[in-house]
Amino acid sequence: MKKKKIIITYGTYDMLHIGHMNLLERASALGDYLIVGVTDENYDRSRGKLNVSQSTKTRVKAIEALDFVDKVIVETHKKQKAEDMVKYKVDIFAIGDDWVGSFDYLNEFTHVEYLARTKGISSTKLRKENFKPVKLGLVGLGEDTQEFINESDFLSNIIINRIYSKNLNAVKEFTKYNDTVKYGHDNYDEFLDTSINAVYIDSSVSEHYIQIKKALKAGKHVLCETPLALEKNELKELLGLAKKEKKILLMAIKTAFLPAFNQLQQELKNGLIGEIKEVRANRTTLYREKKYSESYISQGATNLLSSYPSLLVNKILGKSKSISFFDQQENGYDISNTIITTHKNNARGISSVATGIKLEDSAIISGTKGYVYIPSPWWLTKEFYFRFEDSQKSYSFKYEFNGTGLRYMIAEFGSLIQRESIKSKMLTPSEMVRINRVSLDYSDSKKIKKEK
Numbered sequence: 138m139k140k141k142k143i144i145i146t147y148g149t150y151d152m153l154h155i156g157h158m159n160l161l162e163r164a165s166a167l168g169d170y171l172i173v174g175v176t177d178e179n180y181d182r183s184r185g186k187l188n189v190s191q192s193t194k195t196r197v198k199a200i201e202a203l204d205f206v207d208k209v210i211v212e213t214h215k216k217q218k219a220e221d222m223v224k225y226k227v228d229i230f231a232i233g234d235d236w237v238g239s240f241d242y243l244n245e246f247t248h249v250e251y252l253a254r255t256k257g258i259s260s261t262k263l264r265k266e267n268f269k270p271v272k273l274g275l276v277g278l279g280e281d282t283q284e285f286i287n288e289s290d291f292l293s294n295i296i297i298n299r300i301y302s303k304n305l306n307a308v309k310e311f312t313k314y315n316d317t318v319k320y321g322h323d324n325y326d327e328f329l330d331t332s333i334n335a336v337y338i339d340s341s342v343s344e345h346y347i348q349i350k351k352a353l354k355a356g357k358h359v360l361c362e363t364p365l366a367l368e369k370n371e372l373k374e375l376l377g378l379a380k381k382e383k384k385i386l387l388m389a390i391k392t393a394f395l396p397a398f399n400q401l402q403q404e405l406k407n408g409l410i411g412e413i414k415e416v417r418a419n420r421t422t423l424y425r426e427k428k429y430s431e432s433y434i435s436q437g438a439t440n441l442l443s444s445y446p447s448l449l450v451n452k453i454l455g456k457s458k459s460i461s462f463f464d465q466q467e468n469g470y471d472i473s474n475t476i477i478t479t480h481k482n483n484a485r486g487i488s489s490v491a492t493g494i495k496l497e498d499s500a501i502i503s504g505t506k507g508y509v510y511i512p513s514p515w516w517l518t519k520e521f522y523f524r525f526e527d528s529q530k531s532y533s534f535k536y537e538f539n540g541t542g543l544r545y546m547i548a549e550f551g552s553l554i555q556r557e558s559i560k561s562k563m564l565t566p567s568e569m570v571r572i573n574r575v576s577l578d579y580s581d582s583k584k585i586k587k588e589k
């Protein structure tokens with residue numbers, strides 16, 4: 138029997154349109170069996186496609202429904218195309234001619250064919266016609282505000298034009314010289330009463346709870362720096378409120394949304410390093426050297442930084458059974474803290490955070506057969522290494538990373554709003570509760586010490 142002629146093609150297929158259909162039909166006509174690789178949203182973000190409006194699941198379903206498509210696979214990483222050519226014994230790799238030259242390297246495995254692209258139609262155009270951009274207001278004016286605005290510029294579905302801060306003079310000064318943010322407020326209720334549909338809160342931690350609560354009640358989606366609340370019942374109340382109002386409440390931990398960080402979690406699932414027994418991660422910033430204000434620094438290293446290592450520990454080891462703190466205090470607040478948690482199967486998490494001492498900001502995930510090393514700063518994950526007893530055997534993973542990392546988080550927030558989905562898979566409400574708990578448990582432990 139003659140072997141079937143196998144064709145493969147790849148794409149995002151956001152808002153499937155006639156241009157995609159024409160290409161798929163033509164690709165299918167080249168052979169007997171058409172495989173379509175649909176890009177996973179995390180992979181799309183890693184290759185700079187930040188504005189995809191539909192989830193991977195929705196896009197896969199749309200392609201699966203097409204008569205001339207025989208098999209749908211999900212594309213998750215750059216090297217996958219070469220792997221797929223061998224795995225599926227592909228005869229022809231077909232792709233639109235906007236990619237001419239880019240995939241010539243695949244000629245080593247198969248025959249590469251570039252097909253004419255349909256003119257006058259694109260996902261970008263359809264997104265513009267079908268989705269209103271998210272109007273985002275900024276709460277708090279600080280050292281990182283401008284960076285947040287700059288990073289949002291890479292997202293076509295986000296518009297930032299308003300800011301609130303208690304400091305009217307600073308707001309006036311900021312809006313006077315800012316190219317995008319033209320409206321300033323020093324009255325929070327008035328700010329919430331405008332046409333914004335979401336807020337990003339980067340104020341002092343003691344203000345978070347009330348600002349989140351008011352924003353949710355006013356029907357706004359919320360992205361907020363950590364911790365979200367400083368009391369256990371407050372956090373529960375906020376999450377309950379978000380659910381009731383059908384609004385997103387997301388912690389602004391940028392690491393959770395980085396393509397490489399998500400890929401690391403995927404890679405760990407293959408069990409290569411055996412049973413995971415320990416996660417070590419540090420996060421230190423000498424804010425004083427970076428000229429941050431004393432009032433900012435006095436919020437304490439645990440409040441300011443612990444969410445990052447806690448994210449890693451929680452993602453890898455899950456819920457903790459116990460928690461202990463080994464802090465160093467100066468002027469009434471913690472300049473460093475080592476947090477040790479115990480977990481199921483006798484696993485442990487060891488994280489150090491500091492604003493007053495500098496540590497190596499790397500992370501190591503250790504298992505019974507090997508470990509993963511993420512170089513400093515691990516929380517801006519760009520690469521990681523699998524290492525074993527046999528030092529000859531090692532694998533490295535490197536990813537593209539653009540800007541300061543914030544854009545991936547803002548992209549997820551914007552996508553959730555547009556997809557009318559209130560939960561992020563990259564940072565779930567129960568993970569947020571566990572991460573926030575570290576700050577709460579630490580402040581409880583200090584209260585107990587004082588009482589004694």
Ligand code: C2G
Binds near residue numbers: 148149150151232
């Ligand atoms: N396409 C087309 N005509 C259009 C728009 C797109 O023929 N007007 C083709 C593209 O050339 C591509 C396919 O439709 O072959 C999917 O396009 P996108 O969804 O934009 O995906 P893309 O970013 O091109 O994916 O691994 C992913 C691939 O490398 C490329």
